[in-house]
Amino acid sequence: MQLTQQTDYAFKTLIYAAVHSERLVNISEISHYYNISRSHLTKVIAKLTKYQYLISIRGNQGxxxxxxxPFKINLGQLIRDFEQFSIIECHSENNQCNISEQCRINHIMADALKSFLQVLDGYYLSDVITNPNLISMIKG
Incomplete structure (x- = not known):
């Protein structure tokens, strides 16, 4: 299973914001720190604020x-909010497979996806940011 770049950027943004929880962060510094395109990151941040993972404060001091x-930001839910899970064609809305009615691969892949998400449901952002080495590396 491969997650999209958008989900990867969402994780990185939340980690950065969590490590710097004592202050407000901005798109430019996150973009610079991770060497991510500002325009890509802006789209990710818009989605993170839509789902209320982030709060955006406007203005000069924004x-x-x-x-x-971070103890309430569930990684499984974050992935569900960012990903569209069409692992194989028969999982998609545009399924054109002529054997999908008789084939069991759809059910097998659905079970695999369920297990994948079940594991991630057991983890929170707080589990990611508890490593002191990570914190010191991001804080510089």
Whole structure:
């Protein structure tokens, strides 16, 4: 299973905001730190604020901060919010497969996806940011 770049950027943005929870962060510094295109990151941040993972504060002293406690940001839910899971054609809305009625691969892939998400449902952003080495590396 491969997650999209958008989901990867969402993880990185939330990690950065969580590590810098004592202050507001901005798109430019996150983009610079991870060497991510600002325009790509802007789209990800718009989605993160839509789902209330981040709060955007406008104005001269504005910036971004986590919208909720890192202990409440579930990684499985974050992935569900960012990904469209069409692992194989018969999972998609545009299924054109002529054997999908008789084939069991759809059910097998659905079970695999369920297991994948079930594992991630057991983890939170707080589990990611507890490593002191990671914190010191991001804080510089």
């Amino acid at each position: 910036g971004l901060k986590l919208g909720t406690d």
